[in-house]
Each structure stands twice: as structure tokens, then as C-alpha cells.
Amino acid sequence: MIDPDFLASTVRSLLGGLPLTLSLTAGSVALGGVLAALAAWGRLSGLAPAGWLARLYVFVFRGTPLLVQIFLIYYGLGQFRPTLQAWGLWTVFREPYWCALLALALNTGAYTAEIFRGAVLSVPHGALVAGRACGMSRSLLFRRVTLPLATRQALPAYGNEVISVVKATSLA
Numbered sequence: 109m110i111d112p113d114f115l116a117s118t119v120r121s122l123l124g125g126l127p128l129t130l131s132l133t134a135g136s137v138a139l140g141g142v143l144a145a146l147a148a149w150g151r152l153s154g155l156a157p158a159g160w161l162a163r164l165y166v167f168v169f170r171g172t173p174l175l176v177q178i179f180l181i182y183y184g185l186g187q188f189r190p191t192l193q194a195w196g197l198w199t200v201f202r203e204p205y206w207c208a209l210l211a212l213a214l215n216t217g218a219y220t221a222e223i224f225r226g227a228v229l230s231v232p233h234g235a236l237v238a239g240r241a242c243g244m245s246r247s248l249l250f251r252r253v254t255l256p257l258a259t260r261q262a263l264p265a266y267g268n269e270v271i272s273v274v275k276a277t278s279l280a
Contacts, residue, residue, distance in 0.1 A: 132205075132277045136212035137270055143217030148224035162221065169218035175279050177215055182207040208280035216273050223269060227262035228254060 143165075150162030169177065185192065185201050192198040200206045231254050239249040 128205075129274065129277045132209055132212060132280060133270070133274050135209050136216055136273055136277075139209070139213035140216035140220055140273075143213065144220035144224055147217065147221035148228065151221065151225050152228060166218045166221055169215050170222070174211065174215050174276055178208060178211040178279060181211045204280070208277075212273060212276060212280070215276070216269060219269055219272075220266065223262050223265045224258070226265075227258035230261045231257045 147162040147165055150158035151166075153159065181201075182204060185207075189198060192201055235253050235257060236249065239253045244252065
């Protein structure tokens with residue numbers, strides 16, 4: 109039989125980590141969303157430098173384990189302390205919280221960029237042609253046709269990505 113005092117203390121200690129988990133999740137999903145939008149735009153834009161840069165970012169951060177990324181950001185960037193101090197960034201990179209937030213954001217941004225890109229590419233070509241036939245400008249077509257259809261496609265996968273970020277905060 110489980111001791112009730114042990115169970116209560118365990119639950120209290122687990123609930124003590126909840127604010128940190130939620131804070132890391134919210135911050136990394138928000139920052140990762142911005143990075144993902146930029147990377148997805150780069151991949152879809154047709155501009156060669158933006159496409160290569162976005163492809164490299166996605167390749168690196170999806171191709172390496174998150175724990176390695178956390179170690180490289182926290183311990184690896186500490187090797188460049190004089191440079192980071194000169195740039196005024198050492199106050200950020202000496203704190204484990206900010207390093208974990210950055211690593212989680214970079215990681216989820218790479219995965220989310222592919223979700224966004226796939227969602228935009230899944231919009232039926234006929235819907236775009238119909239919008240153009242109605243005289244819609246490119247921005248209006250994106251806002252009224254592409255974005256709603258892509259959002260419906262992306263939501264299930266994006267929900268799974270948010271759950272993965274919650275689970276990944278345990279590495280921090």
C-alpha cells in the first residue's frame with residue numbers, strides 16, 4: 109500500500125514544476141511559431157537564398173536530437189563568453205531557462221515550419237484558380253482562401269507538435 113504522505117508530497121513536488129513547464133511551452137511555441145512562419149515563407153517563396161537558409165535550418169534542427177541541441181546551446185555557447193559579453197548577450201545565455209527556451213523554440217520552429225509548408229501546399233489548386241477568377245488580389249486570395257484551408261489542414265499536426273513540446277520540456 110502506498111503511504112498517503114508520500115503520495116501527497118510527490119504530487120506537490122510534481123505540481124511545483126507545472127509553472128515552469130507551462131512557461132517553457134508557451135514561450136517556445138510562440139517563438140517557434142514566428143521562426144516557423146519565416147522558415148515556411150522561405151521554403152515557399154521561390155527565392156533561392158531564403159529557400160536554402162530555411163532548408164538548412166529545418167535540416168539541422170530536425171536532424172539532431174533535442175537533448176544535443178540543449179547541451180550545445182547551454183554548454184557550447186558558454187565557450188564564447190567574451191564574445192557574448194561584448195554583444196550584451198551573456199546575461200541571456202548564462203541562464204539555463206533562456207537556453208532551454210531557445211533550444212525548444214528552435215526545435216519546434218523547424219518541425220512547425222514543415223507543418224505550415226505542408227498545409228499551404230495542400231490547398232487545392234482549383235480553389236486558388238477560382239479565387240483568381242473572381243478577381244482576388246494575391247493578399248486577399250491568401251487571406252480568404254489559402255489561410256483558412258491551410259489552417260484546417262495544419263491544426264491536427266500542430267496540436268501534436270504542441271504536445272511534443274510539453275513532453276520535451278522534461279529534458280530541460
